[in-house]
Every structure is written in C-alpha cells, then in structure tokens.
Amino acid sequence: MNYMDENIIGLSIVLPIYNDAAAVSRFLPELFTFTSRQKKTCEIILVDDGSTDHLTATYEQLKQQLPTNTALRLVQFSRNFGKEAALTAGLEQSQGELVIMMDADGQHPVSVLEQMLTLMHTSNVDVVAAVQTSREHEGLLIRTLKNGFYHFMQDTHRFELTPNAGDFRLMKRRVVQALLQLPERQRFMKGLYAWVGFSTVYIPFQASPRQMGKSKFNYLSLFELALIGITSFSQRPLRWISRMGMIISLLALVYGLYIVADTLFFGKDLAGWPTLAAGIMFSAGIQLVCLGVIGEYIGRIYEEVKQRPLYLVDKVWDSREQK
Incomplete structure (x- = not known):
C-alpha cells in the first residue's frame, strides 16, 4: 500500500x-x-x-x-x-x-x-x-x-x-x-x-x-552518564554501604575483644596513638565515601522534585x- x-x-x-x-x-x-x-x-x-x-x-x-x-x-x-x-x-x-x-x-x-x-x-x-x-x-x-x-x-x-x-x-x-x-x-x-x-x-x-x-563524549561525560544510570536503575551502592557498615562494625568488635583479651591475659600495652590515628582516618574515609554515594542519590531526587522541563x-x- x-x-x-x-x-x-x-x-x-x-x-x-x-x-x-x-x-x-x-x-x-x-x-x-x-x-x-x-x-x-x-x-x-x-x-x-x-x-x-x-x-x-x-x-x-x-x-x-x-x-x-x-x-x-x-x-x-x-x-x-x-x-x-x-x-x-x-x-x-x-x-x-x-x-x-x-x-x-x-x-x-x-x-x-x-x-x-x-x-x-x-x-x-x-x-x-x-x-x-x-x-x-x-x-x-x-x-x-x-x-x-x-x-x-x-x-x-x-x-x-x-x-x-x-x-x-x-x-x-x-x-x-x-x-x-x-x-x-x-x-x-x-x-x-x-x-x-x-x-x-x-x-x-x-x-x-x-x-x-x-x-563529543569524553571520560568525564561518560562517567557522569554512568552515574545517572546507576542512581536511576540500581540500589546496589546503597546496599553495599549497609553491608560495609555491618562488616566494619563486626571487625571493630572482634578487634576490641582481641585488645581486651591481649591486655587481660598477656598484660601487653597497646600502642595508643598510631592505632587510634589509623582507625580514625580509616573510619572517616569510609564515612566520606558513603556520604558521597548517598549524596548522589539525594542529588538525583533534588533534580527530580524541582520538576523543571x-x-x-x-x-x-x-x-x-x-x-
């Protein structure tokens, strides 16, 4: 026809x-x-x-x-x-x-x-x-x-x-x-x-x-497009944050029990400052990464609720x- x-x-x-x-x-x-x-x-x-x-x-x-x-x-x-x-x-x-x-x-x-x-x-x-x-x-x-x-x-x-x-x-x-x-x-x-x-x-x-x-696509634009794809279609990063938090908490508990046992049974002194500094820096780094991931999702929500064309x-x- x-x-x-x-x-x-x-x-x-x-x-x-x-x-x-x-x-x-x-x-x-x-x-x-x-x-x-x-x-x-x-x-x-x-x-x-x-x-x-x-x-x-x-x-x-x-x-x-x-x-x-x-x-x-x-x-x-x-x-x-x-x-x-x-x-x-x-x-x-x-x-x-x-x-x-x-x-x-x-x-x-x-x-x-x-x-x-x-x-x-x-x-x-x-x-x-x-x-x-x-x-x-x-x-x-x-x-x-x-x-x-x-x-x-x-x-x-x-x-x-x-x-x-x-x-x-x-x-x-x-x-x-x-x-x-x-x-x-x-x-x-x-x-x-x-x-x-x-x-x-x-x-x-x-x-x-x-x-x-x-x-017209370079590494930066491809990375931005990938972020949009991940935050629009996947909740895996958020789930990974929860799992990472649980794993770190479990490791911290195990390490704490080890320190108590080592001090009580063997009388060893704990080197305080290096261990404390390393633990704080590690924990702060993990928190910043997690905040960044959560921030990406919140940023997408912010863009959506404005309802701009x-x-x-x-x-x-x-x-x-x-x-």
Missing part, C-alpha cells in the same frame, strides 16, 4: 546533533536516497542540541534536496541539554508508525537500517536494536570500564541491559509512547529501553568510521510548513 498523504507518516528518523553540521550535510543525502525508495511518507527530525555551527544554513540547503515523500524538521534547543534530552525531544516530535534513532555522524549505516525495517516487517516484534560487534576503535581502558558498567547494571530479576546496544534502534509507536510516559528528568535512555520491555530482537553491526569531526525549544523549522 502506497501512502503519499503527508499526514500519514510511516517512518520517523531522529538524529540528535551537536556541532555536526558538516557531517549532517554529508550523511543526509544518503538518507534521502533511502527514504525516496520507501512506499510510505518519511520524516527526518534533526534535534539541534545547542550547536554553535552553521546547522540552520545546512538545513536550508538540505531542504532543497528533499525527495517528494520525505519531510525534514529542525528542532533547535535554547542551549545544550545533552543527548538524552535530544533523543527524548525527537521521540516527542515524531509522528511515524515506526521510529528509528540514529547518529548524525554517519556511523550508523543506512544499510543496517534497511535490514532492521525488513526484520520489523517480517517478524512479530516491537523493537529491532543494533549491537556493535566490535569496539576496536576504543581504547582498552574505556572498553574495560564499559564492560564493568554493564556487568554491574544487570538486574536479571526485572530487566537486563544488553552490552553494546545503544540508541540505534527501530521501535513501533506503542514503544515510543511507553518511553514518553516515563517522567524522570535525569534520563538514561539505555536503561529506559530495557525497563519498558516489549519484544526485542538484536542484530549485529559494525559502526562505520566517522565521516568527520570527533566524538527536560529541555527548552527555541525554534522549530518544518519543510512542510515552509512550502
């Missing part, structure tokens, strides 16, 4: 962008070639996460190359709110029966998108997610840290995070609506995908080399309204 009514959108493609105008200008023509072959009307949603480059001019140029069955929309934030907010904005703006999220730098191959669509149409699933088969372009340290993070986050009693499965996924409309029902401001999208559930199949893919530019939109450009 061939839908050419622009009010009926078959596929929405969401691209979060931050200072990647040059990469977008190279990647979108390839995406236009793909959408031009689709039977249903498509829309491409560019979410500008506070970019400082010439993305608006790039949008105007690309608009002239649009296939007849494709709409192009540019959503500009008032400032940089982060990729998780940009993804959420794209989902909220989308109107398609199916929604795909991709990186705008060309690392998510269009050929894989075609495979995902075929699998979606030929099987009874709600989500088709792509999993990177190799991360050799990343250093050993970052790969080790990521593997440790995924291992720590697993909660097989409720949901499970699939390692190396990111935002490159195709979803039916009901999955998108379920994600948009989740109200949290501190969003960890990989956790939210797992939490909502629905039938999901995974396909392997190899990320293409970046067409230009460099990744996840992002603010400065302007929306739509090729359908500008015709």
